Amino acid sequence: MTTTKKYKAPAAEKMLDILELMAKENKYFSVTELSQRLSISSNSVFRIMKELEDKKFIQKNPLDSSYQLTGKLYYLGSSIGNRIALKNIAEASMLLLRDYTRETTLLTKLGSLGRTLVVDQLESLEPIKFLSTVGLEYPSHTSAMGKCLLAFSPPSVLEQYLEHNELTPVTSSSIAHPSRLKEQLEQIRETGYATDMEESCEGLRCLGAPIFNAVGEIEGAIGISGPIFRMSKDHMNRYNKKLLEQARHISELLGYDASRKA
Structure with a gap:
């Protein structure tokens, strides 16, 4: 002693x-x-x-x-991120999506105060690409994955997000009003996926889909991000089918049973 x-x-x-x-x-x-x-x-x-x-x-x-x-502690711990169940389970699906689309594939979870936390990333195979940072937290209302997280979380999460985060427009396409955000979140709940049409960055388009756990709660979101000249609406429609398929697959591996959903 x-x-x-x-x-x-x-x-x-x-x-x-x-x-x-x-x-x-x-x-x-x-x-x-x-x-x-x-x-x-x-x-x-x-x-x-x-x-x-x-x-x-x-x-x-x-x-x-x-x-x-902030998310910096998570960033420091990313070297042992393979111990995180979601990252392990989603790894094969992320690789499949990255190779299928050749675009950057991201895995996210809900961060502090309703923000979006990047858990994992596979870089695009193209020379011109979008890259994020594992451990980074960013505004949820400007991103496809962030909007998925808000859409399928309890209402209190959105309330907390709006209380502590101003809907500051990043581009001319960004959502800047709570009523507009709520409308889009309702639409996301109906379609089961979200888009980012240059809302977080000029020239960048993204797709996002929710991942659910065994008790039907939102566990995270998976997404694809790429430059607009490669992410045409036709490409996004095709990629979205594969994205939703893999999001469902990850959810099932986590024990989610869609048939039990009321």
């Missing part, structure tokens, strides 16, 4: 305690709450949070100066 204590690093221990607590609860934390719950002085918590914010491990809510984790 004496040897162990000799090499303890109190500041590092406090930082890890803060990160573990924030990882357990998907919400914003104030400095005061962290101080009280972890019995760490407010001054120490403030200094630690400032360092974590500078390193992009946390983000601040400008309305009340509270904090929540």
Whole structure:
């Protein structure tokens, strides 16, 4: 015990305690709450949070100066991402889709506050391609996969997303009003897939389909992204059939039974 204590690093221990607590609860934390719950002085918590914010491990809510984790911890852990069940199960389908379309194929899950978290990616086989970053969180309302995640999540997820994320248009095609987003999410629930028609980036088109788990809940979304000159509407229609087929296959591997859906 004496040897162990000799090499303890109190500041590092406090930082890890803060990160573990924030990882357990998907919400914003104030400095005061962290101080009280972890019995760490407010001054120490403030200094630690400032360092974590500078390193992009946390983000601040400008309305009340509270904090929540970003996706950076996931990015650091992506080297052991093969332990993630969804990634393992979806691997063969992602490879099939990438080889069939020759476009970048992405696997995503719901991130913090309704944002979209990139879990895995297979690069396009073409020289000109769209690339994302594993561990990146991005706005859900501008992407096909993000809209799938919002469409099939409980209503509270959309409410949380609209509360904490402004529908800032990225391009002239971006959704900029909550009513328009809700209309499109309803359409996605009816068709079972989503599109991104240059809503997240000029010249980029994407398709997204939901993945469900054994209890019928949204587990993630899989998608295809490519430049508009290769993603014509005819190509997208053809790719979408294969995408939906593979999304269903992954869902079934996770134990989802569509016949039990009410």
